Amino acid sequence: MDTSESIYKGLKDAGIDFIVSVPCANLSKLLNKIDNDENIKHVPVNREEEGIGICAGAYLGGAKTAILMQNSGLGNSINALKSLTELYEFPLIMIISHRGTEGESICGQIPMGKSTTKLLDGMEYPYFKINNKNDTYNLVKKSWNLSCKKKKPISILIEINYW
């Protein structure tokens, strides 16, 4: 089972049924699986903060939510995550394609790639880095319940080498 399949199955087995996304080349296989799943409402959005707001509304409507994005979009999301998601203790899984890591071909991705975990630490948001493909499924599957327990978004960071 490759990383995209592991994440997809983890989301499904966590009961995630509402997913917003801002695309990344590394997310394409996963996005196709989600888009073809009639049991998941997939809403592509233009900016990550827009997706954060949509997930908040979907959660209030009874959905279990996730966002698929690049780490470059984390900076676009801070205020929405803090002033909406965290303030009202909405759970959220953040599947983050961690660009700017080893193997990155776009120089513009490097600075944010270096800052991503520092930002999450500063926001005091729990995150997991995929270090072992065998752990991916279990990490994703448990992240919804962990987010509910922590009352904060849980980020799963997938570096370039792990796709």
Ligand SMILES: O=CCS(=O)(=O)O
């Ligand atoms: O931001 C990066 C564009 S791509 O590599 O995901 O296509």
